[in-house]
Amino acid sequence: MKNIAVVGYGVIGKRVADAIKVQDDMKLVGVCDIISDWRIQNAVRKDYDIYATTTEAEKQMKASGISVMGNMQDLLDKVELVVDCTPKMIAAKNVETYKTHNIKFILHGGEKHETTGHSFSAENNYNTALNINATRVVSCNTTSILRTLTALKRADLLDYARGTLLRRATDPWESHLGGIMNTMVPEKEIPSHQGPDAQSVDPDLDVITSAVKVPQTLSHMHYWNVKLKKETSKEEVLNALKTSSRIKFIHYDQGLVSNNTIKEMFLDMGRPWGDMYEVALWEDMLKVVGDELFYAYVVDNQAIVIPETIDAIRALTGIEMDGNKSIAKTNKSLGINQ
Amino acid sequence: MKNIAVVGYGVIGKRVADAIKVQDDMKLVGVCDIISDWRIQNAVRKDYDIYATTTEAEKQMKASGISVMGNMQDLLDKVELVVDCTPKMIAAKNVETYKTHNIKFILHGGEKHETTGHSFSAENNYNTALNINATRVVSCNTTSILRTLTALKRADLLDYARGTLLRRATDPWESHLGGIMNTMVPEKEIPSHQGPDAQSVDPDLDVITSAVKVPQTLSHMHYWNVKLKKETSKEEVLNALKTSSRIKFIHYDQGLVSNNTIKEMFLDMGRPWGDMYEVALWEDMLKVVGDELFYAYVVDNQAIVIPETIDAIRALTGIEMDGNKSIAKTNKSLGINQ
Structure with a gap:
């Protein structure tokens, strides 16, 4: 039983915390954040031990009636691995602290590959993450690219791949802060960063x-x-893609014709927040x-990295040396099945 | 001076009428529609001769105080070519009438290629439309595909092209009737129809x-x-694309970062309705x-076919045997210059 902390209790952090909680080989020691509003109340409701990032935050949390177990240092003293889910580029600053405390850590796709020296995607390179000190679970888009292309590569079908990525404008809970309306906004750089990002996991792609956007x-x-x-049949391609347990095959003809219908199905399934851990491929x-x-496929940018993060914890802590076993275990715990 | 009629005074028809009006080698004899509300008032304001599609429509127009010159038959008697801009699939029904009256006609992209047996894109196949009885100006998306790929083909650079088309949800003036919100809706069929549609003009593509959507x-x-x-330089590609006078080269670095900024620039330019006849290519x-x-590029689905339609009139009526001269003339009249 490995002790794990989640630093940053936002859209990714709260999901990672819940996912750790349902594993039987790791323990969520606590979550750490700076906020004291409705967002942290979710952790209170779930009885998670709450730690404050700063002394100031600790005061405010206490003033808001939140029972605080201590500060970030206190939390770090109790764990051997931190999953850092703080907003983009903040994690990079926390890294020095983790290193000083000699604690393993996992960052997410907003950070640079160089910050950890290793980027992770379970079905592609679990083995190379075994017992190392740090990794970065690549972003939602990159994760989807790696799952699909790795499956094609395993079947020796992949020559090269060219993709157009239609990105969502903003996270749903943050849409009051503004997002684009009635327009589309290209990323200036072609090629966009996701291709090279996938190569940070698999340079051969x-x-x-x-x-x-x-x-x-x-x-x-x-x-x-x-x-x-080579010339190939649709069946052979599907067989290749179906070797990934994290691609969900959907059918347009069954009324799944859009992002919203797919979302509703996952809400129907009772997934927390309607989360879709899978790539939903037509x-x-x-x-x-x-x-x-x-x-074409759809990617839930809040959820797809959650199972990957659980697998990354297993790889880095060495509690499971076999990637396939970790993936199967994670899938079962989160209700992922093709 | 050739006498031309516009049947259907909607988003395309009203633009075609205005465009005919500014040519010196063709005459807008009248416009014909079934509506008697604010939309036809635009034609009244512009002093166009107005004809009613049906007797019932004629009564209603007169009741609305609109001076009506006659019915559709009356209009057809005065012209040698009709540009049919009625909604999708209605033009196909009008075709019999045009044939009975022995009048040349131009349809738009919503109709099938088979209805006319010829599909038109000025820079690609003007010559094959000379003095024929009917053509179909291909749709906005297909027009943009033909302009860009024809330019690459002319320079002998094009092997093959694969595109992802992000389509607008609905016409702006009709958005009260509903359009998709906060989602994306793929066209079910891959490949989508635009590829084969471009091949109806140029089978070699x-x-x-x-x-x-x-x-x-x-x-x-x-x-x-x-x-x-072959391996090529960016300069060589740009030189090829610049042989099209209907591709507008825009620069992301100059703040043209999205559909809305591009639209605003064309409004600034004083184009009617902010129309962009060009393909705006970054x-x-x-x-x-x-x-x-x-x-990547942007296509104005209301405007891009307007210059094409003017050229098609010239080709079918034979008032200009040289496609390049027609294109240059149309461009000048509409303010199109690279």
């Missing part, structure tokens, strides 16, 4: 992406043109033309 | 498209992955990687 908050959508190594839309493959 | 009303946006025949975003080309 020949992948180029372009990205554009669209005015909706539910999830990302990717369109892919993939060059296969099986009936997928098309093979000669040696070219075309498909 | 190797083009495959996927399309998805996004919740905004301003314009379409396309992302392209193009395989070139020059600084365009990237060449080896023998692959990546670029």
Whole structure:
């Protein structure tokens, strides 16, 4: 039983905390944040031990009637691994603290690869993360790219892949802060960063992406043109993709025609926040033309990295040396099944 | 001076009428519609001769105080070519009438290629439309595809092209009737129809498209992955694209970062309705990687076919036998210059 802390209790942190809680080989020692409003009340309700990032935050939390177990240092003293879920670029500053305390740590995709020297995607490179001190679970978009392309690569079908990424405008709970309306905003750089980011996990992937922000908050959508190594059947492609347990095959013909219908289905399934840990890939839309493959899928940017993070904890702490076993265990605990 | 009629005074028809009006080699004899509300008042204000599609419509127009010159038959008697701008699939029914009256006609992209047996895109196949009886000006998306790919083909650079088309949800003036909100809706079929539609003009093009509807009303946006025949420089690609006078090269670095900023610039330019007849292609975003080309552009779905329609009138009536001269003339009249 490994002791784990979650630092940063935002959209990722609160999900990681819940996911750790349902594992039987790791223990959530506490969560740490700076906020004292309704957001941290979620942790109070769930009876998580709460720690304050700063002395000032501790005072405010106490003033708000929150029972605080101590500060971040106190939390770090009790754990051997921290999952840092603080906003983009803040984690990079926390890293020195983790190193000083000789604590293993996991960062997320907003941080640079260089900060940890290792980037993680469970189905691709679990083995290389075994017992190392730090890794970065790559971003939602990159995770989806790696799952799908790794599956094609395993079947020796992948030559190269070119993708157009339609990104959501803002996180749903933050839409009052503003997001684009009635327009689309390309990322200036073509290729966009997600291709090189996927290569930080698997340098062999020949992948180029372009990205554009669209005015909706539910999830990302990717369109892919993939060059296969040979002329192949749709069945063979599907068999390859189905070797990933974290791709959910959906059917347009069954009314799943859009981001919102997919979201509603996952809410129907009783997933917390309607979370979709899987890449939702349209099986009936997928098309093979000669040696070219075309498909589209949807990515839940708040949820897809959660199972990856649990696997990363197992790899870094060495509580499970077999990636496939970790993935199966995580899947079962979170209700992921094709 | 050729006598031309516009049947259907909607988003395309009202633009076509204005565009005919500013040509010196054709005459707008009248516009014909069924409506008697604020929309037809635009034609009244512009002093266009107004004809009613049906007897019932004629009564209602007169009751609304509109001076009506006659019915559709009366209009057809006075012209040698009709530009039909009625809503999707209605034009197909009018075709029999035009044929009975032995009048040349132009349809738009909502109709099937088979209805006319010829599909038109000025820079690609003006010559094949000379003095024929009917053509179909292809849709906005297809027009943009043909302009860009034809330019690459002329320079013998194009091997094949794969595009992702982000389509606007609804026409801006109709957004009260409903459009998608906070979601994206893929077209079920991959490849989508625009690729084969471009081939109805140019069967040699190797083009495959996927399309998805996004919740905004301003314009379409396309992302392209193009395989070139050889490794090429960005300069060579730009030189090829610049042989089209109807591609407007825009720069992300000059603040044109989205559909809305582009729209505002065209409004600033004093274009009617802020119309963008050109494909607005980001020059600084365009990237060449080896023998692959990546670029994105924006398409005004209400305006891009207007200059094409004027050229189609010239080709069908034979008032200009040289496509390049027609294009130059149309461009000048509408203020199109790179």
